[in-house]
Amino acid sequence: MHVGIFADLEGAFGIWRMRQCRTGTAEWQYGRQCLTADVNQVIAGAFDGGARKVTVKDTHDTGFNCLINRLDRRAQYIGGHYARPTFFGNLSDYDLILYVAIHAASGTPDAFFPHTHYGIFSEVRINRKPVCEMDLHGAYLGEFGVPVGLVAGEDIAVKQALTALPWAESVVVDKNKKTYTSGSESARYLSGGRKNLRKAAETAVRGVENMKPLKLAGPLYFEAEFRSEDLMDKFNTWNFQKNGKVVSWKADNILDGFDNLNKLVFFPRKVYPFRGIMLMLFRSYYRIKHTYFAPAPNAEGAITMD
Ligand SMILES: [Zn+2]
Structure with a gap:
């Protein structure tokens, strides 16, 4: 089984604050340690x-x-984004x-840093219903027959995800500063939480036959509501239909609909023909930059577990 x-x-x-998610900062470098520790538990599970x-x-x-270089060496790693075969790389080989x-x-x-796909939107809807990334990515993966079996994150994020993916295992993660800056109490919380990640991952993989690929039957009507009209004008280089701050498009399936969302966010019309080479260059550049030229981490008083 390929997980x-x-x-x-x-x-x-x-992670308790936005700056820890902002690429290139010393706080992000701490955030990367946090994420790597979580991912290693899920690999083990x-x-x-x-x-x-x-x-x-x-x-x-x-x-x-x-x-x-700190990831469990038994796992393979794929960084960066892709133009083909999908935005996430090759999805047809995964079982879960x-x-x-x-x-x-x-x-x-x-909620902590709430957004759907990118921070420029105040809401993304499919067939008039607001969606979270697990609706979108879950259905995108579902189109390849791949189910999502575990979600981990803030309580409200997990709640939203489980509405779309009720079969999935879940782990709730606290987003309060105090939870991570209280010495030995924080150390206990972290080690307990990460143990739960390992256990939930194990349970999900063992129960793979209970997991369902999320299917969204077409036709799909996408609406992306921008935070402002200025942002909309800047990003809507494709002249998708617009109404107020909302850009909309119809798609026969989630793959086409998601492609249009990516066009809106990442691939302006003039850049689109060159996106393959552009993303390849970005992948090389960021891999080198973030591996060899990263700042020293600033944990701001938080317990680190390494
Ligand atoms: Zn993110």
Whole structure:
């Protein structure tokens, strides 16, 4: 069984503020340690549960957040984003995805760093219903027949994810500063939380036959509501239909619909023909930059477990 671990960042144990998710900062360097520790537990749990092969796909921002040289060497690692065969690379080979460090949907009140796909949207809807990333990515993976079997992150993010993926195992992660800056109490919380990650990953992999690929039947009507009209004008280089701050498009299936979302966010019309080469250059650049030229971590008083 080939298990994929998809890693975002906001929902990792140890992370309590936005700056820890901002690429290139010393606080982010601490955040990377947190994420790497979480992912290592999920790798271990996947192998405990019977996985034969484990691949970690790094998804947040530039796609290079895990500290590659600290990852469990039994797992393969894929950083950065792709134009083909999909935005996430090759998905057809996975039997199950475990999703780590997720966050709540755009527009969720009182949530930690809530957004859907990118911070420019105040809400993303499919067929008039607000969606979170687990709706989107879950359905995208589902189109390849791949189920999501674990979600871990802030309580509200997990709640939203389980609405779309009720069969998935879950682990709730606290987002309060005090939880991570209280000495031995924090150390206990972290080690307990990460043990839960390992256990939940094992349970998900063992129960793979109970996991279902999420299917969203077309036709699908996508609406992306921007935070402002200025942002919308800047990003809507494709002249998708617009109404106020909302850009909309129809798609026969989630793959086409998601492609349009990526066009809106990452691939302006003029850049689109060159996206393959552009992403390849980005992958090389960020891998080198974030591996060899990263700042020293600033944990701001938090307990680190290494
Ligand atoms: Zn993220």
